[in-house]
Amino acid sequence: MxxxxxxxxxxxxxxxxxxxxxxxxxxxxxxxxxxxxxxxxxxxxxxxxxxxxxxxxxxxxxxxxxxxxxxxxxxxxxxxxxxxxxxxxxxxxxxxxxxxxxxxxxxxxxxxxxxxxxxxxxxxxxxxxxxxxxxxxxxxxxxxxxxxxxxxxxxxxxxxxxxxxxxxxxxxxxxxxxxxxxxxxxxxxxxxxxxxxxxxxxxxxxxxxxxxxxxxxxxxxxxxxxxxxxxxxxxxxxxxxxxxxxxxxRFESDTRHLTGLKDMLIAGVMDSIDDVILNGHPTERLPNNANLRFAFVEGESLLMHLDMKGIAVSTGSACSSASLDPSHVLLALGIAPEDIHGSIRFTLGRGNTESEIKYVLEVLPEIVGKLRAMSPLAGR
Amino acid sequence: MDYSEKVMDHFANPRNIGEIPDADGVGTVGNPACGDTTTVYIKVSDGRITDIKFKTFGCAAAIATASMATELALGKTLDEALAMSRNDVADALDGLPDVKMHCSNLAADALHAAIEDCLAK
CATH class of the missing domain: 3.40.640.10 (Type I PLP-dependent aspartate aminotransferase-like (Major domain))
Incomplete structure (x- = not known):
C-alpha cells in the first residue's frame, strides 16, 4: 500500500x-x-x-x-x-x-x-x-x-x-x-x-x-x-x-508548492463533503496547514480510517489524547467540545504531490460518509 | 497506542450498524469523559433479544465496543444481556488500551439502557 x-x-x-x-x-x-x-x-x-x-x-x-x-x-x-x-x-x-x-x-x-x-x-x-x-x-x-x-x-x-x-x-x-x-x-x-x-x-x-x-x-x-x-x-x-x-x-518554491496543495485540498474537501469548516484563519495561516472540522464524526475514527488507507494525519479530538481533553487550541477558538471531536489536521510537506492530494480527495468522502451513516448525531 | 486485531476488525467492519424503526427498546448514552455517544436499538421476543442495531459517534474503541456488545447480546435473554458487564465487552475484544477502557462503559451502558427502556414499556 x-x-x-x-x-x-x-x-x-x-x-x-x-x-x-x-x-x-x-x-x-x-x-x-x-x-x-x-x-x-x-x-x-x-x-x-x-x-x-x-x-x-x-x-x-x-x-x-x-x-x-x-x-x-x-x-x-x-x-x-x-x-x-x-x-x-x-x-x-x-x-x-x-x-x-x-x-x-x-x-x-x-x-x-x-x-x-x-x-x-x-x-x-x-x-x-x-x-x-x-x-x-x-x-x-x-x-x-x-x-x-x-x-x-x-x-x-x-x-x-x-x-x-x-x-x-x-x-x-x-x-x-x-x-x-x-x-x-x-x-x-x-x-x-x-x-x-x-x-x-x-x-x-x-x-x-x-x-x-x-x-x-x-x-x-x-x-x-x-x-x-x-x-x-x-x-x-x-x-x-x-x-x-x-x-x-527553497523558500519561494516551497511556499508556492505548499500553498497550491493546501488550497487544492481545502477546496476539494469543501466541494465533495458537506458540513466541513476550516479551523483557524482563512489567510493568515501557514502555507501547509489545513485544519478541517467534519461535523457528526469523531476525529480518531477518521484518522484510523485514513491510516488504513495509508494516509497519516492528526486530530484534536479528546478521544485521541491521553487526558481525554479536547484540543486546548480549538477550545480557545470557542468551538464546542463535540465539534472539536471531528477536527483533523493535515500538514503538508515539500515531498507531497498533487496526485497524493487527489488520492486523499478520492478516499475521504467515502470515509466521512461511512462514519456519518453510523453517527447518531447526523441527520438530527 | 495499540488496538488489538479484534478491535480493528470491529472498527473497520462494525456489525449490526443501523436503527430499528419499531424497536422494543432504545438506549442512548453519552460519555461524559470524552463526549462520545452510542444509541442501541433492540427487538425482543419471548424475553430474548432477536434483533439489535447501534449507532455510534466516537473513536475506534467506541465503535468496536458497541459492535462487539451488540454481537454478544444478540440471542441472549434480557436477564443475560443485563448481566453483561463492561469487562465482558473489553475481554471479548482481547482487551482495550487503558485510556480507552471507559469506551466499553459506553457500549454496555447503552445496551442496558435499551433493555431498561424495553422493560419499562
Whole structure:
C-alpha cells in the first residue's frame, strides 16, 4: 500500500542532502569542539559555520544563537531563564510554553493568558493591557502548531520594546515557512527546531538578542557561550544548519508548492463533503496547514480510517489524547467540545504531490460518509 | 497506542450498524469523559433479544465496543444481556488500551439502557 504523510507539523523526514552533509561528522570529524587539537578545531569550525547559517536565516548575529536539544528546551530556556516576574502569553501556546508557565506559577510567578479570537488571532491590544510593573516577559507563538494561524508578531514585538519588556516567540512551526527577521520584528528571544524543517531530531536553537539577560538551565563546562553546558551535538547542528539553508534557498518554491496543495485540498474537501469548516484563519495561516472540522464524526475514527488507507494525519479530538481533553487550541477558538471531536489536521510537506492530494480527495468522502451513516448525531 | 486485531476488525467492519424503526427498546448514552455517544436499538421476543442495531459517534474503541456488545447480546435473554458487564465487552475484544477502557462503559451502558427502556414499556 502506498503511504502518504500529511503530518509535517509533527515531524518531517530528514532531507537526503542533509543526511549526506551530516555523515562525515559521525566518523571523521568527530572531535569535541572544546578540544584544542586539530580534531577539536575541525569540530569547532563546523559548529561556528552552523551558528552563522542559523543566525543568517533569522537575521541575527552568530553569537546570538544558542544550540539546544530542540524547541521544547529552547522554550524552557527562554521562560525559565528570564527570571521571576509576571509573564504574558497566549491561551493557544504549545505545551512546551503552557506547562513551563504552569511550573513557573508553582514557583510564584504570575502568568496572564491572553485570549484569541475565533480564528486564533491574538489582539496586540490585549497584550498591551495585560502589562504590569512586574511584567518581565511576553511570549506569543509565531504560528500555531494545530491551526497554523500566524500572529501579529511585529506589533507585539514593538509593544514589548516600547515597554522595555523582553519578547519571546516560539517559531518552531513558522521557521522555514514564513519570513522571520528578528530585527524587523522586534524579537528578543526565538525558539526554533530542526526536525520540523527536514533536519535531524534532537537539535534546535534559541536566539537570544545581544544584551538580553538569560540564565542557563544546564550547568557544566561552559559550552554555547556559557548558556548551555553539554558537549555540542556537531552532526545534529551541521544537519540543522544544512536544513535551515535549504529552507532559505527553497523558500519561494516551497511556499508556492505548499500553498497550491493546501488550497487544492481545502477546496476539494469543501466541494465533495458537506458540513466541513476550516479551523483557524482563512489567510493568515501557514502555507501547509489545513485544519478541517467534519461535523457528526469523531476525529480518531477518521484518522484510523485514513491510516488504513495509508494516509497519516492528526486530530484534536479528546478521544485521541491521553487526558481525554479536547484540543486546548480549538477550545480557545470557542468551538464546542463535540465539534472539536471531528477536527483533523493535515500538514503538508515539500515531498507531497498533487496526485497524493487527489488520492486523499478520492478516499475521504467515502470515509466521512461511512462514519456519518453510523453517527447518531447526523441527520438530527 | 495499540488496538488489538479484534478491535480493528470491529472498527473497520462494525456489525449490526443501523436503527430499528419499531424497536422494543432504545438506549442512548453519552460519555461524559470524552463526549462520545452510542444509541442501541433492540427487538425482543419471548424475553430474548432477536434483533439489535447501534449507532455510534466516537473513536475506534467506541465503535468496536458497541459492535462487539451488540454481537454478544444478540440471542441472549434480557436477564443475560443485563448481566453483561463492561469487562465482558473489553475481554471479548482481547482487551482495550487503558485510556480507552471507559469506551466499553459506553457500549454496555447503552445496551442496558435499551433493555431498561424495553422493560419499562
Amino acid at each position: 502506498k503511504r502518504i504523510y500529511l503530518d509535517h507539523a509533527a515531524t518531517t523526514a530528514v532531507d537526503r542532502e542533509v543526511v549526506q552533509t551530516m555523515m562525515p561528522y559521525f566518523t571523521e570529524t568527530y572531535g569535541n569542539a572544546s578540544s584544542l587539537h586539530s580534531f577539536g578545531r575541525d569540530a569547532k569550525n563546523a559548529l561556528d559555520a552552523g551558528r552563522r547559517t542559523v543566525a543568517d536565516a533569522l537575521g541575527a548575529q552568530a553569537n546570538e544563537i544558542i544550540f539546544t536539544s530542540g524547541g521544547t528546551e529552547s522554550d524552557n530556556l527562554a521562560l525559565k531563564g528570564v527570571g521571576k516576574g509576571h509573564i504574558i502569553t497566549s491561551s493557544i501556546e504549545h505545551p512546551a510554553i503552557l506547562n513551563t508557565c504552569k511550573y513557573l506559577t508553582d514557583l510564584g510567578c504570575e502568568v496572564t493568558y491572553v485570549p484569541v479570537d475565533s480564528e486564533g488571532m491574538v489582539d496586540p491590544g490585549d497584550v498591551e493591557s495585560a502589562i504590569t510593573d512586574d511584567t518581565v516577559l511576553i511570549s506569543v507563538m509565531h504560528a500555531n502548531n494545530e491551526i497554523g494561524t500566524i500572529q501579529p508578531i511585529s506589533e507585539i514585538g514593538s509593544i514589548a520594546k516600547d515597554h522595555g519588556i523582553l519578547f519571546h516567540t516560539d517559531a518552531v512551526q513558522s521557521f522555514g515557512k514564513t519570513e522571520i527577521d528578528v530585527q524587523k520584528m522586534n524579537i528578543d528571544l526565538l525558539s526554533v527546531s530542526s526536525h520540523k524543517i527536514y533536519g535531524p531530531k534532537g537539535v534546535g536553537a534559541l536566539y537570544i538578542r545581544k544584551g538580553a539577560k538569560i540564565k542557563p538551565l544546564m550547568h557544566g563546562g561552559g559550552h554555547e557561550l556559557g548558556m548551555r553546558a553539554s558537549t555540542e551535538n556537531i552532526p545534529g547542528i551541521v544537519g540543522f544548519a544544512k536544513a535551515a539553508s535549504l529552507a532559505t534557498e
